[in-house]
Amino acid sequence: MIDKLQFFITLAGEQHFGRAAEECGVTQPTLSAAIRQLENELGVMLVNRGSRYQGLTPEGQRVLEWARRIVGDARTMKEEMRAARSGLSGHVRIAAIPTALSLIPKITAPFQEKHPDVTFSIQSATSLQILGQLENLETDIGITYLENEPLGRMVAVPLIEERYHLVVARTAAEAKLPSIAWREASTLPLCLLTSDMQNRRIINRHMGEAGVTIAPRLESNSMIVLFTHVLTGKWASIMPLEAARSFGFADDVAVIPLMEPEASHSVGVVALERDPNTPLVSALINAARNVR
Template identity: 35%
Template sequence: MFIRQLKYLVTLADIGHFSRAAEACHVSQPALSNAIRNLEKELDLSLVRRGRNYEGLTAEGERVVGWAQQMLSSYDAMRQETVDAHKNLSGTLRIGAIPTTMPIVPLLTQSCQASYDQIKVTVLSLSSDEIARRLDTCDIDIGLTFMDDKSMDGFLVYPLFVERYVLAVRDGSVLQGRTSLTWAEVAELPLCLLTANMQSRRIVDAAFRRAGVSPRIRMESDSIFALYSQLRCSDFCAVVPHSVLSLIELRQEIAMVPITPGLSRDIGLVVRRQDPYSPVITAALEMALKTPLQARFDSLISGVY
């Protein structure tokens, strides 16, 4: 059994097409197909359902892919471990982040990438459930998500900051000089919010229900960046985590105020339980956890930015 056979099988399972999988692995289709057939012979198992085209994995193939993903992750960690005393670290760090935390990922990775210029970072916007699934299958290395989410049970969680929800407006006169608003007052404003299927939106909806009010929603999006664009180009207001202010802290036209009673969630980094971690993951965690995010975000809640 060769590492490349496992890589070919995992890539085929991920892409679902022989030719495109071969292209992704930089080999010919016959070479990829033959390698997988040889793996099947060695294991004495049928791993792939074949017709005129790729039709998916067999039940045995699904299980073997799970083991292959873990073996490839351990192999990558072993290769990284051979780098001399963590000098000249190289490799890819794969991060899955819930949508509202996407703007802060560069704050967490910049120190690591500045210290190790051969580390490449891949960032995916994922739900908490998808982060858990991809951690389990070794498709990502680190998750950035809600710490109290039940799907994070069994993983190692490192606290980063407490996310606080605020009202953002372009026209500061809407605030009428107030330094905070109630949820009932916010509900009367024209709002742009995340879509109802997103966890951050469900948190906000619960706050409105507790206040006994229904919000006046004018625009919805599943992208925090789309909300920011809408905020800048219209008179709509947005209820967003204060960490999003890192997008706009240098702009002068956006006013921010807290909403009472306060609404907050703990955000943290999540990783698989394994020993040892690869040097790239270890270095990234160490540097990210030293980043003073809480003080930075809390300092942005009052005033106009």
């Protein structure tokens, strides 16, 4: 039953039988058969089917809530027994917004030193993707904005207040400015994160508050791409101060505070609210509370 529920959760997340089967490491007929067996056991249709996946039935939506709870509880039980038997070990999946990737070692480095049998996988994702992955049990910990979009049923631990700065090459004319207004920054050739990123939506909002709209010359979902273009001296970017200082380019770029408005946004660790949570997730949440 647990395996079938996990297949169902993955199908609901991927919304495609083929991709869900690939994610689960099984063939599509195996996954389809497992979903059919689950429907037979429960006595309800869970998935609207035609020639392809067409969404969950109302009963399927309700079963999805139960499936997440049951699979999550089963994982918690297994991890708790493993921790009782041999100490904290296992694998942690972390998803972070691009501007917060540099914060992760502040958590993982001391944690791994204390718990050497724990391994990590880390991926960059949008804030909405992170919340969806947490809900679908596809990731364990997220690092994202805490205040701009509804978090729902999450435990949240603040890490930093992002303060936005204009980032230019040291050779740029703006490099020696003590500060710059958002309206003024809008006239520069900007390279920014893509519009599906919450960071970009925040920048757009502050530009709107300054009475301007922006049309970036370049967009990317990679911070490295933005930095390498800034270093040419032909582009400028807008980034949180922590990110601008943490990607190894500090000596080659200048960061200028953005004013009018002066804005900051809370970024922190989020995890699905469960009682109890898995030992690994609980320990990482506690570790995040100790980050300085």
